[in-house]
Amino acid sequence: MxxxxxxxxxxxxxxxxxxxxxxxxxxxxxxxxxxxxxxxxxxxxxxxxxxxxxxxxxxxxxxxxxxxxxxxxxxxxxxxxxxxxxxxxxxxxxxxxxxxxxxxxxxxxxxxxxxxxxxxxxxxxxxxxxxxxxxxxxxxxxxxxxxxxxxxxxxxxxxxxxxxxxxxxxxxxxxxxxxxxxxxxxxxxxxxxxxxxxxEENEGLQEQLLRQAREAGVLDERQRLAQEIHDTLAQGYTGIIRQLEAAALAKDEPAEWQRHLDSATALARENLTAARRSVRALHPENLDTATLPEALADVAERWSERTGVPATFLTTGEPRALHPEVEATLLRVTQEALSNVDKHAAAKRVGLTLSYMDDELTLDVRDDGTGFVPGPGPGFGLPGMRRRVLRLAGTLHVESEPGGGTAISAVLPAVPPPSEATP
Incomplete structure (x- = not known):
């Protein structure tokens, strides 16, 4: 001046x-x-x-x-x-x-x-x-x-x-x-x-943004659960009912009756497993006792054990505590991205990288699966991840092509915890 x-x-x-x-x-x-x-x-x-x-x-x-x-x-x-x-x-x-x-x-x-x-x-x-x-x-x-x-x-x-x-x-x-x-x-x-x-105004807007993201996250969870119930539980129960109805019609044929009854029992067990998985998904990993890198590493390890697909996790930069909404959002994005790999990619390996920078936090999930042509489509996977990230003023980039695998990159602002948000 x-x-x-x-x-x-x-x-x-x-x-x-x-x-x-x-x-x-x-x-x-x-x-x-x-x-x-x-x-x-x-x-x-x-x-x-x-x-x-x-x-x-x-x-x-x-x-x-x-x-x-x-x-x-x-x-x-x-x-x-x-x-x-x-x-x-x-x-x-x-x-x-x-x-x-x-x-x-x-x-x-x-x-x-x-x-x-x-x-x-x-x-x-x-x-x-x-x-x-x-x-x-x-x-x-x-x-x-x-x-x-x-x-x-x-x-x-x-x-x-x-x-x-x-x-x-x-x-x-x-x-x-x-x-x-x-x-x-x-x-x-x-x-x-x-x-x-x-x-002060920016701080207030940031808090309002996080509050709205938290409220919108509840709606996202309801929509995701609704889709999952429709895709798994409802379809499973429909299959159970059909098998029981078929068993009732085949009561004079013991072998056929037993086959339908065994199918109904198997479907019931699968539905129970899906219901338990949905309940566990209602709450993120326990970030109160684990850092974000530890929680993501645990998610990748358990996913790899369940699917048999090797998943490596790497952290770059200096890890630090961030706002709970930021950490929870990245955790949800990781879970959804790995779920998509399991359902659609037929991948042989997956790599996850969490990068801490001065003003941003980046999560990269890459697989060597079948790939696809990025664009609007049905389902709650990518649209749900994008909505989560956008509500925190972040960005979600998807790179993929048929036969070339898929790379998903979520970038969020490195918002400090509430106790550190004010000087």
């Missing part, structure tokens, strides 16, 4: 640029108490070292009192927003410079109070007016103790003009720099506030 000078704003940082920072109370106190303090100090120094008589002090005291009233009315009592209003700031500066000039003309010690005119000049806007006021203040504060502006400029114009230019440039340049820095800090603060708000 570059440092930019705004020639339309005052040199003194306004209250709006420091309201939300630790500097605002201190600047406010400086605004309110500095002029009165300088006036008191100048008056006390004059009392101690001025050696003026009572008559002089009567007139000077009245001038000091009038100055104090002016400071109260235009500096100490008004709201900071009022003091920054350009016409009010200009009126306050003219009064301060005039009264301070009269006081310094009576005794040079009052240049102590005249210093405040520089601060008052820095409140003026636009910037050219502020520089003009600084130059006028510099002219008066430096020449009133040397015979006045006219005498000083006539006597040694080069010296006094140089002093005025250098002093005005130094004070004005410092004011420009400090005001630019204050505006830059304010811009940075606002940008950080916006980033914090965006982070």
């Amino acid at each position: 570059s440092l930019k000078v705004d020639w339309q704003r005052p040199l003194w940082p306004p209250a709006s640029a420091t309201a939300d920072t630790g500097w605002h109370p201190w600047l406010n106190r400086v605004d309110r108490y500095l002029p009165g303090s300088l006036l008191v100090i100048a008056t006390l120094v004059t009392l101690g070292f001025g050696h003026h008589d009572g008559r002089w002090w009567v007139h000077t005291g009245m001038l000091v009192g009038g100055t104090a009233v002016w400071l109260l009315a235009t500096v100490s009592l008004p709201n900071p927003r009022v003091r920054e209003y350009p016409p009010f700031a200009a009126m306050s500066f003219v009064g301060v410079l005039t009264l301070a000039s009269f006081l310094e003309a009576r005794d040079v010690t009052f240049l102590i109070f005249m210093i405040y005119a520089f601060f008052s000049a820095m409140r003026l806007q636009p910037t050219w007016l502020s520089f003009t006021a600084l130059a006028a203040t510099s002219l008066l504060i430096n020449t009133l103790g040397n015979g006045g502006p006219v005498h000083a400029l006539q006597d040694k114009p080069g010296i006094w003009i140089t002093i005025i230019v250098v002093q005005t440039a130094a004070i004005g340049g410092g004011g420009l720099l400090s005001a630019a820095v204050a505006r830059q800090n304010e811009d940075r603060r606002r940008m950080l506030d916006r980033l914090a708000a965006m982070y």
Whole structure:
């Protein structure tokens, strides 16, 4: 972020640029108490070292009192927003410079109070007016103790003009720099506030996404179970009923009756096994006591033992705990992918790779089976996996061709657990 000078704003940082920072109370106190303090100090120094008589002090005291009233009315009592209003700031500066000039003309010690005119000049806007006021203040504060502006400029114009230019440039340049820095800090603060708000909003959206995925997962499970019941249990029960009906018709033929009865018993056992498998599938592997790589390795091992197809599992990257929804989704994708291999691929081997990256987590499942032409089709396998992954803002890629095996790649964002989601 570059440092930019705004020639339309005052040199003194306004209250709006420091309201939300630790500097605002201190600047406010400086605004309110500095002029009165300088006036008191100048008056006390004059009392101690001025050696003026009572008559002089009567007139000077009245001038000091009038100055104090002016400071109260235009500096100490008004709201900071009022003091920054350009016409009010200009009126306050003219009064301060005039009264301070009269006081310094009576005794040079009052240049102590005249210093405040520089601060008052820095409140003026636009910037050219502020520089003009600084130059006028510099002219008066430096020449009133040397015979006045006219005498000083006539006597040694080069010296006094140089002093005025250098002093005005130094004070004005410092004011420009400090005001630019204050505006830059304010811009940075606002940008950080916006980033914090965006982070909170993104965190809320992420939680909402995971919550919706959890709710949608329940529906997916119902749909998957409905399809599985239709494909296995319902068909099995239909077969059992038909075998029992056939056995009833063949009750006069013992051999035929026994054959139908044995078929019905076998179908019942198969249905019981399928029902138990469906119940186990209702809940993912126990990720509370096992890491995701351990759970996936166990799934691959048990699948290999059941099917007789060798399945290798590999983890790359640095394993770490992730959000339960992310881990459960990858576990379900692994189970579904292996189930599809068992049902359709006629594969001789399967390889699974879980890759941990900075922002993503990738699961690759490859087989050397028969393959197929990817595209929309019936069933709950690939569409179900894709829905699961998409609900967590992930992607699912399928590469396959007849005779060339199949590769499935699921990519999910590496969302940390809820306890680590906030800094």
